[in-house]
Each structure stands twice: as structure tokens, then as C-alpha cells.
Amino acid sequence: GFDAVGIKKLAKEYDLCVTGPSLQAAVDADERTWLSVGEIRIFARMSPDDKEGVLRALKQQGAHTLMCGDGANDVGALKQAHVGLALLSGFGGANTAKAGEKATAExxxxxxxxxxxxxxxxxxxxxxxxxxxxxxxxxxxxxxxxxxxxxxxxxxxxxxxxxxxxxxxxxxxxxxxxxxxxxxxxxxxxxxxxxxxxxxxxxxxxxxxxxxxxxxxxLGDASVAAPFTSKLPSIRSCMDIVRQGRCTLVSTIQMQQVLALNCLISAYSLAALYLDGVRMGENQLIATGLLLTTASLAFSYARPVEKLSPIRPITTIFHPAIWVSIVGQLGMHLGCMMYAIYITRQVVSDEENAILDGAIPEPIELPPPSTDGEPITIPFKPSLLNTVVFLIETAQQVSVMAVNYKGRPFMLASTENRPMGYSLLAVCVGVFVCAFEVIPQFNELLKLVPMPSDDFRYRILMCLFASVFGSHLWDRLCVAIFAPRLLWAGYKDAWDAMPPWKEQLPFIAKTVFVVTIGALYYLSDQSLLVLFMGWGFWRKLFPSPQTEEQKAAAAAAAAGGGAPAPAA
Structure with a gap:
């Protein structure tokens, strides 16, 4: 007689296919057939009850199911599936190749x-x-x-x-x-x-x-029973739902990861400043907030990749690759913050150190209370500790977004998300500009105190590098240990999606040019002449691409033997 146990053995050597009557005959012979339906790859000529029964059995075995249908006979299965997709009826053979044409798979x-x-x-x-x-x-x-x-x-x-x-x-x-x-x-x-x-x-x-x-x-009965209805008659919409769903899931997890780290870093920074009697300046909060808001919007606007990856994404923030990474990144960021505060207290004056330790300063003359009951406000007083904490915290918030952006193989990589990349780059450039005092007027606007020495400045920058690149290496290490297939799939997909080297040369040349001009500007004691010369060379080396109207005008001028006459 028929034994359902043998289905698993056959599935190891063959891709199994079954029709509705054959499946029903197998179930009548052995009820355990329902336990092995997950081993079958193709179900053909299924009745509505058979479709619903297969989906019910798969759900009982813990599988996540998606059903795609276009008629009333699919309503029961569409309701039974976790995800139902209805196709508009009336397209006939829209999913099949026409005579003389190749199928898409071929x-x-x-x-x-x-x-x-x-x-x-x-x-x-x-x-x-x-x-x-x-x-x-x-x-x-x-x-x-x-x-x-x-x-x-x-x-x-x-x-x-x-x-x-x-x-x-x-x-x-x-x-x-x-x-x-x-x-x-x-x-x-x-x-x-x-x-x-x-x-x-x-x-x-x-x-x-x-x-x-x-x-x-x-719109038929199937569209009423299913939560999704595709405008296109093609079953490729199923792949679109999986791609979009994976991208949404990964975006949600990465946002939770970033929120957890940013909240803990901000809480410690504010607590450290408050206990030392220091607060953040209004201009500092506004400048950082505007740039990070732009980065956050671009960070949350994730687009799925065109290719469906064979690797499934991490489904919960409590996966070891996620929460171990969060704990390690938090320890690294807080350790760098504590070290920066420690070396700052070593270089400040004894009087400022005494105030940071809780000593009450000499009383100052306060303005008389206003007649309309307005509270007395004390103006913000810049300090070295405020400057250091501001730079460290800003760099760490940028690091959190850059490190925890998941990218491929489920969404576009960080290099392909230009709004996020440019906003994070602007914050990084701003941090280094403030640290090296490249634009003194900018430091004065943000109420930042000059660094006491080059040695102190380089120690702070080394602390920033350790916080940013150390957290990145730790996150990659956690993924490599707890989800190695996911890590290598992401690297492979990113490598395959890279444009040819010839197409990358203009971007590389522009980057080298900008870095060179910035270095020359700093070494020439912030000479504006360097910036003007750099702008002139930029326009010569990297001219703007011509529009279609400009190309047509140039072609007409060349055909006419000279430049077109100006309009009267």
C-alpha cells in the first residue's frame, strides 16, 4: 500500500509534482500525506477545496504562505493564505508567451x-x-x-x-x-x-x-477576498510583494536599532553635561538637528532591490546578530565618550575643574525680574567640555546611521541612497571643519571653544575614529558570526550591482579633486584664493552636461558654419 513516509525520501532525489485527484487519493490512503505537502514543489489541476486544504496543511506546519488567484474558485485559498494576491481577470494568456515568442524564463x-x-x-x-x-x-x-x-x-x-x-x-x-x-x-x-x-x-x-x-x-471575487490586487495580470507581482515586504521588515529593524543607540548615547551625553553644570547651545542643537533630520528621512526611505535574494532577512531585533551588535556599539561609543570627557577635564583650568566637580561659582549679578512674570534666563556659556561632547555625540549619531544601514541584498546600498549619503557626509565634514577650526566664523556661530593644543585635537579625532570605525567592524563581526550567509550575500550583491570601473572614474576624480582643494585650503591658512581657483578648475575639468536644447543648438550652429545670431 501507499506509505506517506516515502514522500520525504523521494523529495531528496526529485522535484515532486501532484494533481488534485492524485493528492486526494494519497490522502484517502494515508492521512499523514498532509504532513508531507511541504515536500511537493508543484500542485496542478487543484479543486478549490484542494487548494484550501494544501494551504491549511502548510500553515499548520509553520510555513508562511502566499496565494495568487484571479477567479471565484480561488477565494477560499486566498482567505486561508497569510498573503493573498488577486489578479484582474480578463487577460486570458497574459502570463504565457505568444506564438513564436520566447518565455521570459528562457x-x-x-x-x-x-x-x-x-x-x-x-x-x-x-x-x-x-x-x-x-x-x-x-x-x-x-x-x-x-x-x-x-x-x-x-x-x-x-x-x-x-x-x-x-x-x-x-x-x-x-x-x-x-x-x-x-x-x-x-x-x-x-x-x-x-x-x-x-x-x-x-x-x-x-x-x-x-x-x-x-x-x-x-474586478472579480478574488479581489474582494484578497488584501492585495495587482494592476498587472502577471504573477510577477508576487515577487514584488516579497521584495517590498523584506525591504519594509529590514527598514523597521534598522530604525529600531538606530533609535535604541541614539537614545542611549543622547541620554548619557546630556547626563554628563548636566552633572558637570554644562548644557548644549541652541545653535548647536539646531545645526545638528537639521542635518540629522535630513539623514533620518533619507534613511527611512528605503527602496527594494530589483533582484530577489535567496537569503531571508533577520526577522527580529532580538536576533543575536542585532542585539549583540547593539550592546557592543553602545559600549564602544560610551567608552569613547567617557575617555573624551576624562582627557578634557585634564586640560581645563583649576577653576573650571572645580565648577565641574560641583563647586558653586562666585555669585553674578542677575537682571531684575520682569514685571510681566517672564522667567530669568541665563545666557549660554561656551566651554571646552561642551565643545568636545558636541563633536563626539554628533559623530557618533552619524556613525550609528551609517553602520546600521542594512543595504543589500534587500534594499539599495548606502552608496546608492544619495540623499542619506550626502547628508551624512555633510555632518562628517562639518565635524572635521569644527575640530580643525577651518572656518572660525562657523565655530563662533556654534559657540565652540578652540582646542587648547594640536595634541589634544588629535587625541579627540583618534577617539572619533575609534568610535566610528570600531563600531562598524564590531557590527560586521556580529553578522559574520551569527548570520554569515547574509553578510556574504550582501557583499556579493553589492559587488554585482557596482557599475563598471570606467563609469566610476568621474566620481573618483571629483572626490580626489575636492579632497585636494580642501587640503590646500587648510594648509594655506584658509586662503579664499584657493577656493576661487578650485572653482575655476572645477568648471574646466568637470563641465555640466549639455541639455537636449543646447545640443540641438550646437548642432544647428555647426551645420550653419557659425554661431546662431542672437535674437533681436
């Missing part, structure tokens, strides 16, 4: 790109044609309104009505909108849809068909 990467570009061009042409029709309809109806308005006014005046101009204008607008809706419905029916949603879906799918058939697209 195409090479070059053929896939050419196919996608051809389909995109078709869709763009159809959209352009439809927009032209809408534009033409609006122009015709506006002319019709101009002719219709005097007729209605004359008719209302004959009837002796009041407010003739207002009523006539309202009636013509109503009639024009009704005619516009009628024409819009005709266009939707022509594309194969019965509303704006399904008509747009037919447009995306190439709904006017090269075979002369127009698909009738409509």
Missing part, C-alpha cells in the same frame, strides 16, 4: 532588457496617444462652452430669470463635465476596463492586443 539578460524596453516604449506611446486625446477633448469642449454659454444666457433672459450669468456658467460647466465623463468611459471601454483602475491595468498589460482582441478587465 530569455537571456540582454533579451530581457530589450523586451522590457520594447514593452515600456509601447506603453509610453499608448499613454501619449491617450493624453493627446484628452487634450483634444478639452480643447473641443472649451470651444463648445464658448458657443453654448450665450445660447443659455439668451434662453434664461427670455424666461426672465435672475442671476443669469452665474446660472448659465454653472450649467455649461456641468454639461461640459458630463460630456468629458462620457468620453472618458468610452476610452476605458476601448482599452478593456470598466473603470479607471481596470482600464489603467489593461493599458499596462498592452490591452489593445496585437491579435485584434480587447481584454475585458474587471
Amino acid at each position: 530569455m537571456t539578460m540582454t533579451e530581457k532588457k530589450e523586451h522590457i524596453m520594447a514593452e515600456a516604449k509601447k506603453m509610453a506611446d499608448k499613454q501619449k496617444a491617450m493624453n493627446e486625446e484628452v487634450k483634444k477633448d478639452k480643447a473641443e469642449l472649451q470651444e463648445w462652452q464658448k458657443r453654448r454659454l450665450p445660447e443659455i444666457i439668451a434662453e434664461m433672459e427670455r424666461r426672465g430669470e435672475s442671476w443669469v450669468q452665474f446660472k448659465a456658467l454653472k450649467q455649461t460647466v456641468s454639461e461640459m463635465n458630463a460630456e468629458m465623463r462620457r468620453r472618458q468611459q468610452e476610452r476605458q471601454a476601448k482599452m478593456g476596463g470598466n473603470n479607471a483602475f481596470t482600464a489603467h491595468a489593461a493599458l499596462l498589460a498592452g490591452g489593445d492586443g496585437e491579435d485584434g482582441q480587447v481584454p475585458m478587465v474587471k
Whole structure:
């Protein structure tokens, strides 16, 4: 007789496929067949009850299920699955290749790109044609309104009505909108849809068909039972849901990780300043807040990668690769902060040290209380400890975002997220500008105290480097120990996504040029002449790309044998 235990043995050597009647016969022979449905790769010719039963069995075994369907016979399975995706019905063989065409799975990467570009061009042409029709309809109806308005006014005046101009204008607008809706419905029916949603879906799918058939697209029972409905008739929307879901999950975990570290770092920094009788300046908080807000917005705006990774993401913040990394990064950041505060207290004056230790300074003359009950405010007093803590805390907040951004293989890498990269780079440059006092006016605006010596400055910078790069190495080490496949998959995906070296040369050249100009500016005692010369060389070496209008004008000038004459 049939023994369901043998299914697992067969699955090790073969990819199993089963039909609905065969599965039902196996279940009738041995009820344990339901325990092995996870070993079967393909289910074909399944009845609605069979589909629902397979999904129920998979869920009972702890699997996460996704069901994709387009008809009433899929409603039960769509409700049973964790994720249900309904496809618009009426597209026929949209998921199959036409006669004489290759299936998508059989195409090479070059053929896939050419196919996608051809389909995109078709869709763009159809959209352009439809927009032209809408534009033409609006122009015709506006002319019709101009002719219709005097007729209605004359008719209302004959009837002796009041407010003739207002009523006539309202009636013509109503009639024009009704005619516009009628024409819009005709266009939707022509594309194969019965509303704006399904008509747009037919447009995306190439709904006017090269075979002369127009698909009738409509929202069916499946779209009512499923939480997701795809505009496209293709099952590739399932992959889009998985990619978007993984990206959202990773974004949520990385935001929790960043919030935990930033809150603990800020709490210690504020506590250290408060216990020493020092506070942060308003300009310092505003400057850091604006830049970090921009970085945070870009940090949370994560886009999924096009390729679906075979590696699954970490699903909880309590995974060892996450919480061990958080503890290690926190210890490293706080250790650097404590060391910076320690060496700062060693170089300040005895009087300031006594104040930091809790001594009460000499009483100062306070302004008299205001008559309207306003509280007395004491102005902010810059200090070396405030300057050091501000620089360290800002650098550590940047480090937390840069280190804990997950990137590939689930979302675009940090180098591809330009808003975040530029904002974090601006904060890093600002920290070093303040530390080296490159722009004294900027330090005065932020109420930062000059460093007492170059030795002290370099010790603070070494502390910053240890905090930033040490936390990065620790995080990579935790992932390598507790999730090694995820780490190497991310590196491989990032390497594969890198553009060719020839395309990277302009960016590398620009970076080297900017660093060189910055170094020359610092070594020349902040000479503005260096900046002006650098700007001039930049425009010569890296000219802005020409627009299409400029290229056309240059081509016309070259064909005419000279520059075009200026307009009078």
C-alpha cells in the first residue's frame, strides 16, 4: 500500500509534482500525506477545496504562505493564505508567451532588457496617444462652452430669470463635465476596463492586443477576498510583494536599532553635561538637528532591490546578530565618550575643574525680574567640555546611521541612497571643519571653544575614529558570526550591482579633486584664493552636461558654419 513516509525520501532525489485527484487519493490512503505537502514543489489541476486544504496543511506546519488567484474558485485559498494576491481577470494568456515568442524564463539578460524596453516604449506611446486625446477633448469642449454659454444666457433672459450669468456658467460647466465623463468611459471601454483602475491595468498589460482582441478587465471575487490586487495580470507581482515586504521588515529593524543607540548615547551625553553644570547651545542643537533630520528621512526611505535574494532577512531585533551588535556599539561609543570627557577635564583650568566637580561659582549679578512674570534666563556659556561632547555625540549619531544601514541584498546600498549619503557626509565634514577650526566664523556661530593644543585635537579625532570605525567592524563581526550567509550575500550583491570601473572614474576624480582643494585650503591658512581657483578648475575639468536644447543648438550652429545670431 501507499506509505506517506516515502514522500520525504523521494523529495531528496526529485522535484515532486501532484494533481488534485492524485493528492486526494494519497490522502484517502494515508492521512499523514498532509504532513508531507511541504515536500511537493508543484500542485496542478487543484479543486478549490484542494487548494484550501494544501494551504491549511502548510500553515499548520509553520510555513508562511502566499496565494495568487484571479477567479471565484480561488477565494477560499486566498482567505486561508497569510498573503493573498488577486489578479484582474480578463487577460486570458497574459502570463504565457505568444506564438513564436520566447518565455521570459528562457530569455537571456540582454533579451530581457530589450523586451522590457520594447514593452515600456509601447506603453509610453499608448499613454501619449491617450493624453493627446484628452487634450483634444478639452480643447473641443472649451470651444463648445464658448458657443453654448450665450445660447443659455439668451434662453434664461427670455424666461426672465435672475442671476443669469452665474446660472448659465454653472450649467455649461456641468454639461461640459458630463460630456468629458462620457468620453472618458468610452476610452476605458476601448482599452478593456470598466473603470479607471481596470482600464489603467489593461493599458499596462498592452490591452489593445496585437491579435485584434480587447481584454475585458474587471474586478472579480478574488479581489474582494484578497488584501492585495495587482494592476498587472502577471504573477510577477508576487515577487514584488516579497521584495517590498523584506525591504519594509529590514527598514523597521534598522530604525529600531538606530533609535535604541541614539537614545542611549543622547541620554548619557546630556547626563554628563548636566552633572558637570554644562548644557548644549541652541545653535548647536539646531545645526545638528537639521542635518540629522535630513539623514533620518533619507534613511527611512528605503527602496527594494530589483533582484530577489535567496537569503531571508533577520526577522527580529532580538536576533543575536542585532542585539549583540547593539550592546557592543553602545559600549564602544560610551567608552569613547567617557575617555573624551576624562582627557578634557585634564586640560581645563583649576577653576573650571572645580565648577565641574560641583563647586558653586562666585555669585553674578542677575537682571531684575520682569514685571510681566517672564522667567530669568541665563545666557549660554561656551566651554571646552561642551565643545568636545558636541563633536563626539554628533559623530557618533552619524556613525550609528551609517553602520546600521542594512543595504543589500534587500534594499539599495548606502552608496546608492544619495540623499542619506550626502547628508551624512555633510555632518562628517562639518565635524572635521569644527575640530580643525577651518572656518572660525562657523565655530563662533556654534559657540565652540578652540582646542587648547594640536595634541589634544588629535587625541579627540583618534577617539572619533575609534568610535566610528570600531563600531562598524564590531557590527560586521556580529553578522559574520551569527548570520554569515547574509553578510556574504550582501557583499556579493553589492559587488554585482557596482557599475563598471570606467563609469566610476568621474566620481573618483571629483572626490580626489575636492579632497585636494580642501587640503590646500587648510594648509594655506584658509586662503579664499584657493577656493576661487578650485572653482575655476572645477568648471574646466568637470563641465555640466549639455541639455537636449543646447545640443540641438550646437548642432544647428555647426551645420550653419557659425554661431546662431542672437535674437533681436
